[in-house]
Amino acid sequence: MKLTVRFWSYFADVAGCRDAAFEVEEGTTLGELHDQVCEQSPKLADARNSTLKAVGVDYQDDNFVLSDGDEISFFPPVQGG
Numbered sequence: 001m002k003l004t005v006r007f008w009s010y011f012a013d014v015a016g017c018r019d020a021a022f023e024v025e026e027g028t029t030l031g032e033l034h035d036q037v038c039e040q041s042p043k044l045a046d047a048r049n050s051t052l053k054a055v056g057v058d059y060q061d062d063n064f065v066l067s068d069g070d071e072i073s074f075f076p077p078v079q080g081g
Contacts, residue, residue: 001026001068005037008075011051015041024066030055031062033072050077 003022007015020040024033030053038045052075053060066072 001028001066001070003033003066003069004071005033006071006073008073011044011047011074011076014043026068028066029062030060030064030066030072033066034062034074037074044074047077051075052077 001024003024005020005022007018007020012018015037020037022033022036024036034048034051034053038048044051053062054073054075055064055066055070
């Protein structure tokens with residue numbers, strides 16, 4: 001399956017791009033994709049537990065099973081003050 005991952009805010013700087021294409025096997029979960037992304041960009045792994053993940057316009061958990069053509073967004077943790 002072909003998927004598009006979009007990085008938001010400073011995640012784009014860390015990943016070195018705004019968008020990246022990934023090919024994964026059918027049945028891949030969002031958590032498994034996140035692991036692959038962190039392998040390619042190890043600095044993103046520092047925020048693994050607080051990364052917000054969306055498929056399309058809906059936030060999803062790591063158990064969400066991805067479909068061909070899904071657009072996934074990774075958002076950095078929200079910081080307030």
